Amino acid sequence: xxxxxxxxxxxxxxxxxxxxxxxxxxxxxxxxxxxxxxxxxxxxxxxxxxxxxxxxxxxxxxxxxxxxxxxxxxxxxxxxxxxxxxxxxxxxxxxxxxxxxxxxxxxxxxxxxxxxxxxxxxxxxxxxxxxxxxxxxxxxxxxxxxxxxxxxxxxxxxxxxxxxxxxxxxxxxxxxxxxxxxxxxxxxxxxxxxxxxxxxxxxxxxxxxxxxxxxxxxxxxxxxxxxxxxxxxxxxxxxxxxxxxxxxxxxxxxxxxxxxxxxxxxxxxxxxxxxxxxxxxxxxxxxxxxxxxxxxxxxxxxxxxxxxxxxxxxxxxxxxxxxxxxxxxxxxxxxxxxxxxxxxxxxxxxxxxxxxxxxxxxxxxxxxxxxxxxx
Amino acid sequence: xxxxxxxxxxxxxxxxxxxxxxxxxxxxxxxxxxxxxxxxxxxxxxxxxxxxxxxxxxxxxxxxxxxxxxxxxxxxxxxxxxxxxxxxxxxxxxxxxxxxxxxxxxxxxxxxxxxxxxxxxxxxxxxxxxx
Numbered sequence: 001x002x003x004x005x006x007x008x009x010x011x012x013x014x015x016x017x018x019x020x021x022x023x024x025x026x027x028x029x030x031x032x033x034x035x036x037x038x039x040x041x042x043x044x045x046x047x048x049x050x051x052x053x054x055x056x057x058x059x060x061x062x063x064x065x066x067x068x069x070x071x072x073x074x075x076x077x078x079x080x081x082x083x084x085x086x087x088x089x090x091x092x093x094x095x096x097x098x099x100x101x102x103x104x105x106x107x108x109x110x111x112x113x114x115x116x117x118x119x120x121x122x123x124x125x126x127x128x129x130x131x132x133x134x135x136x137x138x139x140x141x142x143x144x145x146x147x148x149x150x151x152x153x154x155x156x157x158x159x160x161x162x163x164x165x166x167x168x169x170x171x172x173x174x175x176x177x178x179x180x181x182x183x184x185x186x187x188x189x190x191x192x193x194x195x196x197x198x199x200x201x202x203x204x205x206x207x208x209x210x211x212x213x214x215x216x217x218x219x220x221x222x223x224x225x226x227x228x229x230x231x232x233x234x235x236x237x238x239x240x241x242x243x244x245x246x247x248x249x250x251x252x253x254x255x256x257x258x259x260x261x262x263x264x265x266x267x268x269x270x271x272x273x274x275x276x277x278x279x280x281x282x283x284x285x286x287x288x289x290x291x292x293x294x295x296x297x298x299x300x301x302x303x304x305x306x307x308x309x310x311x312x313x314x315x316x317x318x319x320x321x322x323x324x325x326x327x328x329x330x331x332x333x334x335x336x337x338x339x340x341x342x343x344x345x346x347x348x349x350x351x352x353x354x355x356x357x358x359x360x361x362x363x364x365x366x367x368x369x370x371x372x373x374x375x
Numbered sequence: 376x377x378x379x380x381x382x383x384x385x386x387x388x389x390x391x392x393x394x395x396x397x398x399x400x401x402x403x404x405x406x407x408x409x410x411x412x413x414x415x416x417x418x419x420x421x422x423x424x425x426x427x428x429x430x431x432x433x434x435x436x437x438x439x440x441x442x443x444x445x446x447x448x449x450x451x452x453x454x455x456x457x458x459x460x461x462x463x464x465x466x467x468x469x470x471x472x473x474x475x476x477x478x479x480x481x482x483x484x485x486x487x488x489x490x491x492x493x494x495x496x497x498x499x500x501x502x503x504x505x506x
Contacts, residue, residue: 061430062428064464065428065430065464068430068460068462068464069430139393139394140393142393146402149404149405149408150405150407152407153407153409153463153476154408154409154461157460157461159460159463160462169407172405172406172407192383295468296428296464296467298424298427298428
């Protein structure tokens with residue numbers, strides 16, 4: 001008799017809970033959770049809130065216009081997507097990129113990676129209820145945005161600063177000193193973080209464990225895969241631009257939990273700082289854009305062919321597949337956003353069987369970006 | 376580990392805040408900032424490249440009103456700032472530097488019609504002043 005009562009009460013406790021898309025801690029993306037009391041029985045990702053149809057839009061625009069469009073693939077790391085798009089066009093056209101432009105591209109991509117990781121730290125902090133971390137992160141991020149404003153002319157959107165053929169503007173005078181000063185500030189922030197907020201550790205350690213075999217099966221890349229114990233980084237495995245000339249390490253952790261992923265982000269900020277310092281010391285003089293692209297032209301033709309470019313962006317591996325039929329506009333563009341697999345297969349797998357209170361910690365530990373998932 | 380927070384706390388108590396009090400002071404705007412357009416109608420050669428390269432179709436080439444038709448017989452640039460994404464491609468492609476982006480970023484408005492920048496508004500103002 002008693003058993004029967006218990007069974008009924010469990011079934012009454014089952015309900016559906018929506019996490020997002022208008023939740024303060026979800027960011028334009030929703031997860032439907034099937035919950036029994038506090039325990040999550042199953043999770044179903046529900047994308048599509050931010051779909052803008054970039055792949056189709058790019059078929060109707062010239063490469064120079066697509067460079068501007070590629071910012072919007074992910075607001076938080078616009079320059080990395082700029083770089084991926086520019087590389088795809090450069091490879092199709094066989095353009096010779098000036099040395100200086102390659103170095104500037106690396107500096108900007110790494111600065112963008114640092115600010116993306118800082119946002120990750122901020123969002124992760126507010127997700128786990130650590131408000132100070134959020135404010136600190138966004139305060140320090142603004143120093144990097146000041147650099148972007150000085151170099152590209154816009155704080156968040158560089159609007160195609162890294163364009164096919166090189167970069168649109170040269171570094172202004174005195175930018176080396178300014179970049180180094182900001183890097184010192186970021187370094188100071190990283191040291192503050194490493195002091196390890198005990199509440200943060202308690203919220204994240206042992207939560208959302210992703211084993212290496214599962215990570216590979218579900219298609220995780222970037223920091224998520226590295227936190228599960230695999231040493232992989234496109235910058236090392238398949239170097240693009242001038243990354244093969246720099247000395248940096250790939251941080252790896254074996255725990256695979258939310259805390260390990262968070263610490264990978266912090267380690268990567270340090271590595272990016274060292275890459276930028278090496279780049280600034282070795283940057284050569286010369287042109288910053290190939291002669292052919294100095295002024296935007298409307299009649300440039302892309303030779304027939306297809307190309308797949310992969311880049312390491314802060315969230316994982318970004319890919320752009322581009323086909324050209326010999327006209328001025330690409331015939332087909334396919335974009336592989338790293339968040340697609342992190343937010344659907346990995347997130348659904350990790351949320352199953354956890355508590356509601358752990359949802360934000362797991363959700364934000366994956367360093368997700370709904371913009372590059374929905375595209 | 377936790378005691379490390381205490382010296383930081385005192386340091387933060389006496390340090391300057393990260394933010395500035397905006398209307399009274401502001402951070403300097405860099406020279407290459409992409410803000411509101413400035414258009415020099417006398418330099419413009421009406422080639423229409425800016426209208427073609429604009430990816431939001433914010434630029435339209437329009438004819439002059441009848442009273443200015445003698446002085447300006449061609450088509451001139453009308454910018455809709457509401458559509459503009461401030462990419463600066465029009466500035467880069469302009470062969471005579473007639474269209475430029477300025478440092479002005481105070482562009483928020485309550486009136487939708489004010490986002491459209493007519494090419495002849497400066498001319499009209501000048502003639503009003505002379506009258």
